[in-house]
Amino acid sequence: MNQQRVFKLNNASTAPGPVVYWMSRDQRAADNWALLFAQTRARETKQPLAVVFCLAPEFLGATLRHYDFMLKGLQETADELDAKHIAFFLLQGSPDAQIPRLLAKLKAGCLVTDFDPLRVKRRWKAALLRRIGIGCYEVDAHNIVPCRLASSKQEFGAYTIRPKIWRLTPEFWEEFPQLKKHPFGVSLKPAQIPWDNILRSLPVDRSVAPVSGLRPGAKAAAQKLSGFIRKGLATYPQARNDPNLQGQSGLSAYLHFGQISAQRVAREVRRARAPEEAKEVFLEELIIRQALSDNFCFYNDDYDTSRGFPLWAKRTLLAHRRDHREYLYTQEQFDQARTHDPLWNACQRQMRLTGKMHGYLRMYWAKKILEWTRSAEQAQRIAIYLNDRYELDGRDPNGYAGIAWSIGGVHDRAWGERAVLGKIRYMSYNGCKAKFDVKLFTGCPGLPVDNCGARAGGGYGNANR
Ligand code: FAD
Numbered sequence: 001m002n003q004q005r006v007f008k009l010n011n012a013s014t015a016p017g018p019v020v021y022w023m024s025r026d027q028r029a030a031d032n033w034a035l036l037f038a039q040t041r042a043r044e045t046k047q048p049l050a051v052v053f054c055l056a057p058e059f060l061g062a063t064l065r066h067y068d069f070m071l072k073g074l075q076e077t078a079d080e081l082d083a084k085h086i087a088f089f090l091l092q093g094s095p096d097a098q099i100p101r102l103l104a105k106l107k108a109g110c111l112v113t114d115f116d117p118l119r120v121k122r123r124w125k126a127a128l129l130r131r132i133g134i135g136c137y138e139v140d141a142h143n144i145v146p147c148r149l150a151s152s153k154q155e156f157g158a159y160t161i162r163p164k165i166w167r168l169t170p171e172f173w174e175e176f177p178q179l180k181k182h183p184f185g186v187s188l189k190p191a192q193i194p195w196d197n198i199l200r201s202l203p204v205d206r207s208v209a210p211v212s213g214l215r216p217g218a219k220a221a222a223q224k225l226s227g228f229i230r231k232g233l234a235t236y237p238q239a240r241n242d243p244n245l246q247g248q249s250g251l252s253a254y255l256h257f258g259q260i261s262a263q264r265v266a267r268e269v270r271r272a273r274a275p276e277e278a279k280e281v282f283l284e285e286l287i288i289r290q291a292l293s294d295n296f297c298f299y300n301d302d303y304d305t306s307r308g309f310p311l312w313a314k315r316t317l318l319a320h321r322r323d324h325r326e327y328l329y330t331q332e333q334f335d336q337a338r339t340h341d342p343l344w345n346a347c348q349r350q351m352r353l354t355g356k357m358h359g360y361l362r363m364y365w366a367k368k369i370l371e372w373t374r375s376a377e378q379a380q381r382i383a384i385y386l387n388d389r390y391e392l393d394g395r396d397p398n399g400y401a402g403i404a405w406s407i408g409g410v411h412d413r414a415w416g417e418r419a420v421l422g423k424i425r426y427m428s429y430n431g432c433k434a435k436f437d438v439k440l441f442t443g444c445p446g447l448p449v450d451n452c453g454a455r456a457g458g459g460y461g462n463a464n465r
Pocket residue numbers: 240248249250251252253255256285286287289290293357358359360362363366387391393394395396398399400402403406
């Protein structure tokens with residue numbers, strides 16, 4: 001594997017002893033460069049290999065919906081590792097407290113972890129590194145071109161990062177080696193993991209039900225990908241912006257939890273029998289947009305507040321802060337989809353019910369929150385809260401960047417000035433009507449609504465009530 005993917009996080013040297021991979025963002029056994037790096041080191045030094053996942057119950061407001069999906073995917077991964085004679089440990093609590101204890105018990109000689117630009121992960125790693133004395137390596141297993149390598153600064157937009165990514169991609173476009181059966185076993189056998197018990201007893205918000213329209217896990221992710229390639233890829237450019245069609249891949253939850261590798265998706269799409277133009281449009285989203293989001297969160301520590309907006313956006317939003325708002329809603333009214341706009345309400349209902357709002361409508365949904373609140377700060381807070389509460393793919397760099405783009409002009413330019421939004425790009429109900437059949441999307445009966453509501457089928461399918 002291309003060693004430029006690997007980044008040493010501390011000066012401590014590795015010692016004889018098992019190699020431990022602290023799995024976090026990339027929760028899969030196959031196509032995982034961090035795990036492959038850990039296994040290579042363990043085989044070279046004839047040492048055991050172990051994987052550990054640290055379950056943090058209070059992860060950025062995640063609800064039962066997210067832990068259900070994640071833990072079921074992790075259970076599948078643990079079984080796959082077991083079949084390769086690789087021990088899997090599930091810990092609960094804060095990683096910087098729990099992981100050093102396991103490393104000591106295993107007499108580990110080296111720690112490997114995966115890359116994640118989010119603040120919470122950087123803090124976990126910094127705290128952990130203060131408490132261990134062995135060499136620690138970080139491997140970017142999420143991006144095709146490692147984030148740290150793609151650029152050494154925050155990029156202005158897709159147009160500036162795109163050439164850097166495409167220039168470097170060939171160096172990282174390698175096929176994944178198979179994960180091998182591991183010849184050396186750890187001394188400490190992991191206890192049997194009571195998965196159902198853990199999910200039942202986890203102290204999390206249970207008011208957001210698991211979704212039923214999307215099966216979790218690496219196998220389901222691979223099936224989703226092959227189904228999209230077979231039925232959706234060819235028409236992706238035309239269908240992806242019509243919320244009445246299932247024109248998107250539906251892969252984001254799998255990518256978010258690392259249950260499938262974006263590089264695997266890209267390799268399968270690249271070799272699929274489909275129009276080149278359709279492939280390129282899809283790969284632009286999957287590779288360039290994702291890389292831009294990681295770049296934004298990695299280099300801009302204010303990725304989830306208005307301090308992270310570009311200066312022109314801060315200025316224009318400030319200049320229009322006192323503009324009259326025709327409508328003003330509270331977080332609760334937004335959450336309950338009780339605005340005057342049937343399209344916005346339908347978007348909110350689709351997200352609440354199915355865990356997935358259509359990508360085109362996510363822009364409209366966020367921009368309207370800006371229009372119907374007193375400030376961009378309040379709008380961004382509400383958008384992040386609702387997105388991360390209901391979307392299966394929430395708490396992701398793509399989300400913080402998507403919301404900052406919609407509300408704060410990040411990765412965008414100034415547009416014609418108007419009330420409230422200033423020069424932030426505007427999206428209108430009529431603009432949506434010109435793009436797709438809004439009545440069809442909002443008017444479908446069958447949902448218990450006091451006005452219009454989205455068809456549940458537009459997302460991952462009906463959720464359990
Ligand atoms: P497809 O259209 O099939 O795209 C395939 C993959 O490409 C996606 O899974 C994703 O990894 C990537 N991608 C597509 N569009 C974008 C984009 N605009 N930015 C970054 N990556 C992209 N994406 C999330 O993963 N989590 C979020 O919380 C999230 N919140 C968003 C909030 C707003 C306000 C906006 C405007 C966008 C948000 N996005 C988020 C980005 C995008 O809307 C979703 O990734 C996409 O809708 C997921 O559905 P899909 O996998 O079917 O997409």
